[in-house]
Amino acid sequence: GNSVTQMEGPVTLSEEAFLTINCTYTATGYPSLFWYVQYPGEGLQLLLKATKADDKGSNKGFEATYRKETTSFHLEKGSVQVSDSAVYFCALSDQNFGNEKLTFGTGTRLTIIP
Amino acid sequence: GAGVSQSPSNKVTEKGKDVELRCDPISGHTALYWYRQSLGQGLEFLIYFQGNSAPDKSGLPSDRFSAERTGGSVSTLTIQRTQQEDSAVYLCASSLAGTGTNNEQFFGPGTRLTVL
Numbered sequence: 001g002n003s004v005t006q007m008e009g010p011v012t013l014s015e016e017a018f019l020t021i022n023c024t025y026t027a028t029g030y031p032s033l034f035w036y037v038q039y040p041g042e043g044l045q046l047l048l049k050a051t052k053a054d055d056k057g058s059n060k061g062f063e064a065t066y067r068k069e070t071t072s073f074h075l076e077k078g079s080v081q082v083s084d085s086a087v088y089f090c091a092l093s094d095q096n097f098g099n100e101k102l103t104f105g106t107g108t109r110l111t112i113i114p
Numbered sequence: 115g116a117g118v119s120q121s122p123s124n125k126v127t128e129k130g131k132d133v134e135l136r137c138d139p140i141s142g143h144t145a146l147y148w149y150r151q152s153l154g155q156g157l158e159f160l161i162y163f164q165g166n167s168a169p170d171k172s173g174l175p176s177d178r179f180s181a182e183r184t185g186g187s188v189s190t191l192t193i194q195r196t197q198q199e200d201s202a203v204y205l206c207a208s209s210l211a212g213t214g215t216n217n218e219q220f221f222g223p224g225t226r227l228t229v230l
Contacts, residue, residue: 036221043118044205044221089157100209101147101170102219104157 002027006090006105013080013112021075021108023064023090031092033057033066033073034102038087047088082112116140118222120206126228127196135191135225139208146189147219148181152202163189164211196229203227
């Protein structure tokens with residue numbers, strides 16, 4: 001079956017540091033890949049996505065590139081801010097299942113200190 | 115417009131009782147998903163509705179769980195004879211369409227269920 005493995009954390013960084021959160025996946029077909037973010041006290045929201053190999057998703061300074069050869073979708077940001085403190089979830093959807101249900105990683109809690 | 119709404123926001127119940135959780139999707143969204151977020155299992159898919167098609171129930175953990183979607187809009191997730199391991203945050207999401215569209219799923223704030 002499909003699965004997503006991501007860096008568990010928690011991750012604590014200083015403001016303006018470089019961020020990488022690793023994510024790898026296993027899928028039977030050709031999945032779409034996503035990063036969702038959950039800010040404190042808020043619901044899950046889509047951060048970025050990529051639907052095919054070599055696509056790069058980007059939003060709010062975050063980037064992730066769909067790497068089929070390494071089955072990875074690592075999240076990066078060059079300079080993090082305190083407002084980036086949240087829980088980040090890597091996810092995939094595989095249309096071979098007939099719908100776009102999401103398979104999530106375990107989530108990575110990120111804390112940025114000033 | 116309004117986002118996905120869920121009610122109640124919190125529910126505390128005693129073991130063995132039945133509970134109903136409600137989801138109001140974004141108007142016009144034909145696809146609706148239920149997920150569960152728990153400490154031990156992370157975020158996991160429960161059930162999917164798309165238009166008038168038969169739902170995909172493959173993620174429901176036991177026959178105590180059921181869900182319906184009336185009129186293609188509001189959905190209710192029912193848990194019968196609740197157990198302590200059912201304690202979790204139940205999330206609902208909706209999107210414009212299902213297969214082949216890669217549409218963004220919009221999540222509600224969730225219902226936190228605590229079974230004593």
